[in-house]
Amino acid sequence: MRNRRGAYLLGALLLVGTNLCGLAIPWLLKLAIEALQAPAKAGYTPAQYGAMIAAAAVAQGIIRVFSRTTLLNAGRRIEYELREDLYAKLLTLDRTYFSNWRTGDILSRLANDLTNVRMLLGFGVLSLLNTVVIYTASLILLTRISPFLTLCSVLPFPIMILIVKQMSASMFRISKRTQEALARLTTRVEENVSAAAVVRAYCREDGEIESFGAVCDSYSEASMAMAKIRGLMLPVMAATGAIGTLVILFVGGNQVIRGELTLGGFVAFNGYLAMLVWPTIMFGWILNLVQRGAASMTRLSEILNALSQVVEPEQPVDPGHIKGEIEYRNLSFSYGSAEMLRGIDLKIARGARIGIVGVVGSGKSTLVRMIPRLFPVADGSLFIDGIDLNRLPITRIREAVGFVPQETFLFSRTIAENIGYGKPGATREEIERAAQIAGLSGDLTRFPQGLDTLVGERGVTLSGGQKQRVSIARALIKEPSILILDDPLSAVDADTEEEILSALSGYYGKRTVLIVSHRLSPLRNCDRIIVLEQGSIVEEGSHAELLDLGGRYAAIHREEQLKAEIERL
């Protein structure tokens, strides 16, 4: 849109050009036939008119190519820019959006809705301009040949418009019914597949097939009704166009006989009228495109207009390097209607090692996700090195944090690229060292191409534990001041856990380390352990202190010992 106004203007001009050439042909025909009938009065010979027609045709073709490519390319360009803008917007949105919108939904907007918008801006605009140009020019020329005949031949058009309007109303109704039937069919399939175990357990396969057949039937029926009305549309259009021809044949024929109209005029008139039929048929289609495109644009606007709550500070305070001191001051956080964190007060000195435990949903992951601003934080509730988090540039804090998320996400690239993702321009040695600390060395020797093994669908499928360790290495290579491990070892066995933890403790140094875990074993080396329950800190202290307290922590500890005993049996 923005910068494409020029392209559209040019496209419109080219369309006028190509259509003028096209419209000149029937006129030249008229002159040519008149020349044939009365050679004396003619300006040129029929052969010369033929040449003129050929020249007009060639010009029409050449300009046509440019007009179509100009307009359709403009549509594509806008699609490109929109897609770019949409993606750029997605890059800035915080976690709350991604939990509300499902990935499938976002992808479908970026694919289907964007296509609808492009169709509107490309073919839609092209056809609309074409229709306007042809209509205007044809009507002028028709009137010049014979005003009375023009009036006669456009008489059926209002009737056609009425019929089409009537039909599109019922078309809309039936199309809605068809969409609903399709939605039922889709639900039916989805339920059947999701509940495959239930269907089998109760031997309902045949019953399912039968009832699916019924759903398909009602969908077919609705589709047939749609086909019927579409089938009617075509002949109606064709017939109205042809009735125009009939009018000319009869009325125009009479005029020619009476000498009120030349035969050339008669033929040209026929030609122009034929030109009007197609744009008229297209008109219904254009309306449909406009409606669909507008609906889709609204859906895209929802993404484009989304406001991230995590934004760069207006007056940033940039301390340069972040040392890693963290302070929560009465921090609360609600997500939807659920209160995830309530009144958290916590001071973490530089270089401290903090463990965070609690049951699922106690808010332990949310607590650490606040630090790299994955979620919005209220002003004055979280401080890094004594600076309000909301005053720090976002890149500065994210640079300083090495985060290993609970749900491991790796890109479909090589292992080396995945680790190197943490530090652009990392050397091979750095990647190898990070892999080693994360306990990957042993696994790497078993992969076909070592560090250069491709991960994902087209490559090697890594085990849960291997993925976690690549994710750890990716955070380590960053050399962060603050290292956050969100349940990082849930998928590795006890021996590997031991190995990684001891390697990590050599790496910690002056870094502030936060480890979230639902088990206690990874928290062994922590100076202080926080126990969270329903978003609040309920216990706090060293391992020994918490055991003495005999509260939640001690209970978790007892459970783990029981589990360990069971394991040993």
Place this chain on the structure above:
Amino acid sequence: MHFGGIYEDETVGKVYDRRLMGRFFAYVLPYRRMLVTALLVLPFIAATKLAQPWIIKVAIDDHIVKGRMEGLPALAAAFLAVIFAESILMFTQVYLLQWVGQRVMYDIRVRLFSHIQRLSTRFFDQTPVGSLVSRLTSDIEVLGEMFAAGIVTVVGDILVLAGIVGIMLWMNVRLSLVTFSVLPVLIWVAFAFRKWMRLAFRQVRARQANLSAFLAESIGGMAVVQLFNRERDEAKEFQRLNASYVEANLPVITWDAALYAVVESLSSVAVALIIWYGGGEIVKGTLSFGSLVAFIQYIEKFFSPIRDLSAKYSIMQGAMASLERIFALLDNQDREPGALPATERTAGAAPACEGSPADGLRSICFNDIWFAYKERDYVLKGFSLQMKRGEKVALVGETGGGKTTVTRLLSRLYDVERGTITIDGTDIRELPLPALRKRIGVVLQDPYLFSGTIAYNISLGDPEALKRVEQAAAVVGADRFIRELPKGYEEEVRERGVNFSAGERQLISFARAVAFDPEILVLDEATASVDTASERLIQQGLEGLMQGRTTLVVAHRLSTIRDADRIVVIHRGEKAEEGTHAELMAAQGLYYRLYQLQFKD
């Protein structure tokens, strides 16, 4: 850092695949009579199309030029009649084709659905729900488009083209030859177009696939992108893929525009040729005005079907890709197991499972069962268990210890790898699946509710079970809350039962099991804790449910293990302990600890 791998893969699809079309034709064959009828209508449509310019020609030559008014109204009437005939025939043809299309879609859809019903549980473990849904919906819709968009009427188009050529030659051979001198150019352009378009389409599809793959991955890993401050790099890479996609589209637009323009211009040139040469003929008196006009109209009709060639082309390509995916699913032979012939039986029931069905002893017997979901990663290692008729056995153990697997093997959702499971002395693999599953009622951990009425959810549409719906609801105590609903048993269940509490959903699934009146009950208790009201409901429901049935229950609730006749503790895929609650507590072994861990609050 460079981005390699997945994003660079160039995948291509064929535009016309004879093998796929051959298979597809087998589905069209049953409707050949309709299809043939539609095809038979085509010549008549062609005739009405061809007749129109002819009538104009006669009107001009015999009436308008000669100044004879009489007969003109009759010709106008004939013209009108031809147009009405064309409209009716067109409608008939469109309707018939759509009808065939819809029937074919219906058949393929039901066939595919039926095929999926027979696939193994493992297949469902490995296949995302969404991909199956799109096979049955969007992929089949694309096939319908093939009928709707008039790919079939290409035959009709060819008829019209041939008819036009014939009539023009008959009217005036020399003028026709002059006019058709543009055809070699058209044919050359169409061929060049086909070749270039195929290449261009390939590029577009491949780059589109790359772009979507990148986007899907990027949105999935957005948190990682943001955490590592890599937005700019990702945006740059996206821009590159986005640009390469748009660039791939530009040649398609150019080729399409070129084809359109060439067809349009050639038709104008042809008209010009008619005027130029025909004009001379008229002067010489060898051609009439009417013929000239008819020639012009014929040539316009000749070019019009060629204009939307590229639209038809892309629909064909989409249909081929869909057919490929549909047939790939139909070819999947990962079916549910059938019944083994009795001759292959493993030397009758294993020794450990003696006892005849008549004395009602050891009605179910697991004998040395080995099983792995993934190769060699055994979940059950030599598990054995005997159950008497009417006995209630509770399975207890750690998560992932194999409890649920035992229940799945009994109803043959999976087959054992080693060992045998017998019911009343017969290996369950010798029983036809429906016969086996009719004897076993399964209540899954997650009470899955379908959209439909409560009655439907209890009976699942089975006519026998439908008769017992109210009775079954009463047995598990679900009748009380159902009766209070505005529409009672006809109340609609919304999205997976959000309008019911967890306890109510459980009771509906209990009633379902009772309505099918199985002799054996397999129950996987929900682990999630429920509120006390729901807990009481479930408690009472369970009693009614288990009444008089041999019951194997994966227990997560205190009352269930206390009420069980026997408790079996599974540890690492083996039976570790066995006995009543009191006996096992006294032993102070594994059960004693599990009890403290899982059942004590």
